[in-house]
Amino acid sequence: MGQTFGKEENKDLIPVIGKCYDRYFADPNKKWNSAEFYHAVCETVEEMNKMLGCTQFRVPKTSTLELAYHNHHKGKEKSLSKEEFQRILQDIILDSGVTGKGIKDIFLFIFGIPIVTTFIKQRAAPNAVPNDVFIPAVTSASVFLLAKLNKL
Template sequence: MGQFLGAEQKKEKEIGPIIDWCYEDYFSGAGDGENWTSADFYHAVCQTVEEINRAIGSTQIRVPRSDTVRAAYDKHHKGKGKRLTKNEFQNIVQMVILDSGITSFGAIEILLYIYGAPIAAWAIKQRLGPKSIPNEVFIPAITSATVYLLAKLSKI
């Protein structure tokens, strides 16, 4: 449980600067906001989600639906016709991420590696030299090596 909370705090620290950077990139020169269409705003939010996914390392956040973005915008942007503030943009992105949900591609990928790599290595070992290394040593060693590699690649 503590590891999960630590990972969430780490991701939150990674996501905060990305949201700030995207706000500066998309909205700092936006003027008073009158020239922005809903399509422009949706594009900016989708680009922000894409940057967050890139920073996390794999596709974790689903692309939001346009009505979700519209609802979040209407809820958090109080000054109609005024420029969107950084705090409003952060609240909108957080609401969109929470509403869109998180895909399980990362979890499936990890399970595939943790269980699939040792099974594949075991099958190859059984074919090439079944008596060379005992299974009681081989399978834990391959599993440990897989977990170590995933940790080094920042997948877990």
């Protein structure tokens, strides 16, 4: 129910993080500037979102990324290690947050929309369709919409 980030997805993200590390950071002789590093992290976040099937993680702020980089990259003259990269990603994801709001969508669609449409129906045409038919029909339509939008 709803697409939110949980512990099960965390295990699946470790290979994605490793693959992105190998793609962007495996060369120990590459000199990084902040724009290239930010781009590589954004590409990694995009890969994690693709793996989860929808947009889950927000793109981090530059200040958050720089702070996490300076906190975790100990060997300033050496290249970034895989463990340091994972810790940096953990910090920026925890700070940036998750955009999945599955439970809010479910409550809005399953309870909110039928209630609002019932009030509107009662004002506009109270006797046009009986409430015993109207409320389940609107609820079913909102569940169908949730399914079509991949929220369920």
